[in-house]
Amino acid sequence: MNPSYLKVFLTFARNSLVRDMSFRFNFILTCFASVSWALMNFLLFKIIYQHTDSIGVDTGWHENEFFIFLGTIWIINSLIQTFFMANAEGFSEMIRTGSLDFALLKPIDTQFLISFPRINWAQIPNGLLGLSLVIYSLRALMNDSEKVISIGPVEWILYVFYIGCGVVVMYSVMIILASTSIWLGRNQNLHTFWFYITNFYRYPMEIYQKSGIGMALWGTFTFVIPILVVSNVPARILAQPLERGWYDWQSLYAIFAAAASLVVSRWVFKFALSSYRSASS
Amino acid sequence: MPVIEIKNLSKSYRVYQKREGVMASIKGLFHREYKEVHAVNDISLEVEEGEFVAFLGPNGAGKTTTLKLLSGVINPTSGTCSVLGHVPWERKNEYRRRFALVMGQKNQLWWDLPAAESFRLNQHIYGISAEEFNRTRDELTDMLDVTRLLSQPVRELSLGERMKMELIAALLHKPDVLFLDEPTIGLDVIAQHKIQQFLKHYQETQNNTILLTSHYMKDISALCKRVVIIAGGEIYHDGSLEEIVDRFSSHKIVTLQMANDRSLEGLQNLPNVISVEAPKIKFRVDREDVGQTLGEILGLHDVDDIVVEDPPLEDVIASAFSDAAEQQKSQQETIEASSP
Numbered sequence: 001m002n003p004s005y006l007k008v009f010l011t012f013a014r015n016s017l018v019r020d021m022s023f024r025f026n027f028i029l030t031c032f033a034s035v036s037w038a039l040m041n042f043l044l045f046k047i048i049y050q051h052t053d054s055i056g057v058d059t060g061w062h063e064n065e066f067f068i069f070l071g072t073i074w075i076i077n078s079l080i081q082t083f084f085m086a087n088a089e090g091f092s093e094m095i096r097t098g099s100l101d102f103a104l105l106k107p108i109d110t111q112f113l114i115s116f117p118r119i120n121w122a123q124i125p126n127g128l129l130g131l132s133l134v135i136y137s138l139r140a141l142m143n144d145s146e147k148v149i150s151i152g153p154v155e156w157i158l159y160v161f162y163i164g165c166g167v168v169v170m171y172s173v174m175i176i177l178a179s180t181s182i183w184l185g186r187n188q189n190l191h192t193f194w195f196y197i198t199n200f201y202r203y204p205m206e207i208y209q210k211s212g213i214g215m216a217l218w219g220t221f222t223f224v225i226p227i228l229v230v231s232n233v234p235a236r237i238l239a240q241p242l243e244r245g246w247y248d249w250q251s252l253y254a255i256f257a258a259a260a261s262l263v264v265s266r267w268v269f270k271f272a273l274s275s276y277r278s279a280s281s
Numbered sequence: 282m283p284v285i286e287i288k289n290l291s292k293s294y295r296v297y298q299k300r301e302g303v304m305a306s307i308k309g310l311f312h313r314e315y316k317e318v319h320a321v322n323d324i325s326l327e328v329e330e331g332e333f334v335a336f337l338g339p340n341g342a343g344k345t346t347t348l349k350l351l352s353g354v355i356n357p358t359s360g361t362c363s364v365l366g367h368v369p370w371e372r373k374n375e376y377r378r379r380f381a382l383v384m385g386q387k388n389q390l391w392w393d394l395p396a397a398e399s400f401r402l403n404q405h406i407y408g409i410s411a412e413e414f415n416r417t418r419d420e421l422t423d424m425l426d427v428t429r430l431l432s433q434p435v436r437e438l439s440l441g442e443r444m445k446m447e448l449i450a451a452l453l454h455k456p457d458v459l460f461l462d463e464p465t466i467g468l469d470v471i472a473q474h475k476i477q478q479f480l481k482h483y484q485e486t487q488n489n490t491i492l493l494t495s496h497y498m499k500d501i502s503a504l505c506k507r508v509v510i511i512a513g514g515e516i517y518h519d520g521s522l523e524e525i526v527d528r529f530s531s532h533k534i535v536t537l538q539m540a541n542d543r544s545l546e547g548l549q550n551l552p553n554v555i556s557v558e559a560p561k562i563k564f565r566v567d568r569e570d571v572g573q574t575l576g577e578i579l580g581l582h583d584v585d586d587i588v589v590e591d592p593p594l595e596d597v598i599a600s601a602f603s604d605a606a607e608q609q610k611s612q613q614e615t616i617e618a619s620s621p
Binding site for chain 2: 101
């Protein structure tokens with residue numbers, strides 16, 4: 001009689017797909033909007049690389065390396081937006097309207113139940129686009145006779161694993177933000193926060209390491225809200241802008257950061273639930 | 282052992298006191314005044330297995346808060362409670378598998394999808410085997426006569442149809458305890474009646490324990506033998522429906538069918554006449570005076586038929602509510618007078 005988490009998840013995925021398909025113009029429009037945002041993003045950096053041939057001096061972030069980084073960000077973003085963005089917002093809304101009541105009644109982990117009900121399939125194309133960009137740039141990089149990089153199955157497995165870590169960290173940040181709605185009564189800043197935060201994780205960390213202010217930002221987004229490290233580690237595994245060996249501590253730290261974020265977010269979530277007052281019926 | 286055992290349960294909220302006006306709102310940013318609201322105040326109650334109990338009370342009396350405490354949605358400020366041997370707000374899965382809460386004003390079904398999809402989701406959440414799920418679902422949809430609506434998106438259902446689907450969604454896992462918060466609110470008379478009949482039949486066959494809140498006296502008189510009146514967060518009365526009538530209605534309604542219009546003469550001047558439709562007259566008489574009054578009238582007038590009945594339940598309950606409010610007011614005054 002135990003709940004089947006996999007079956008519940010698959011039902012969520014299926015129901016979301018059926019729902020998305022019944023509003024197909026909305027679905028197409030969402031796909032179109034997110035894909036065009038990605039393409040504009042791509043063009044912007046293409047233009048920037050007409051003026052320079054690397055970001056910073058001796059950082060190794062040349063055009064192809066950087067586009068691997070960018071593709072990785074798109075993949076992480078797409079995963080977050082597909083699986084969690086609508087749900088985190090939905091959670092906020094459930095608190096405000098009191099429909100969280102029903103989630104609390106169900107004999108299944110509440111955090112699981114509020115984390116997955118809506119899967120936004122329209123955000124998937126963005127991730128596929130990201131993957132194409134990664135593969136295309138990687139191929140260009142490997143054909144470049146000046147570069148010596150080695151990509152084998154191990155690198156690909158690590159890449160997938162660290163993208164997973166990235167998703168976990170971003171998810172945790174989002175759940176913590178959404179949980180604050182229980183005390184604030186209303187928190188419609190989720191999207192805005194998300195935008196601000198992702199603004200900082202979208203670049204290789206070397207760009208921060210030049211000045212005091214930059215280092216402060218780097219420290220904040222590495223150790224306090226560890227989003228920078230989880231975007232950088234997977235991209236580096238494939239792009240290898242520098243000699244290997246430099247990212248050992250970061251790779252270990254990324255795993256720790258992912259685990260710690262998850263634990264903290266779970267704690268905040270549970271603590272928030274204990275303060276839940278439910279809305280009037 | 283009682284299924285539900287509540288001891289000295291209280292829940293109070295701190296509510297922000299917002300004053301009118303922009304200046305007051307700006308002040309409110311820096312300094313806020315709060316008021317303590319006792320939604321539920323020291324309630325004790327026991328419910329045995331198989332009982333169908335009605336919670337009755339004016340809006341804001343604490344009925345819904347009590348149901349939310351019992352279903353573990355919110356934590357109490359003080360007191361203890363056990364349902365089926367579990368503390369509800371620990372939210373153990375063993376407990377959550379055995380009860381259900383239906384709220385007439387809230388919606389737990391997926392709005393854009395057919396109800397069947399929401400049922401399927403509940404099947405997996407409650408871990409119900411396919412065979413048992415199909416059987417229970419078919420039984421329930423058949424009983425409530427909604428089988429043909431299963432594949433229609435919920436947003437396209439009428440309120441009554443949706444409420445039936447909500448009930449089915451809540452009953453798929455065969456809960457032992459059922460909390461119903463105004464399940465018939467906003468429904469037309471026929472839909473109300475159908476849901477009442479269904480609940481009655483369901484409770485009789487399953488012998489589960491049900492707590493119901495409703496503002497419709499029809500619901501209560503059709504379903505519940507025991508009525509708990511809650512007012513101002515406190516239990517004001519706990520007993521059978523008949524006891525309530527005895528306690529809160531001081532009079533009876535007498536209807537006389539006179540032999541002819543002439544026999545009515547003199548009766549129109551009785552105190553407490555409700556209506557006169559010659560040759561019929563209807564009036565209120567104090568309970569203890571019924572015999573004497575009727576004796577006097579029969580001696581002087583020509584009467585064809587007599588009906589003596591209790592006043593409508595709505596009136597009785599209204600007088601119970603106002604009694605409760607009165608009592609609370611006087612209690613408050615005593616407290617205020619005794620404090621320095």
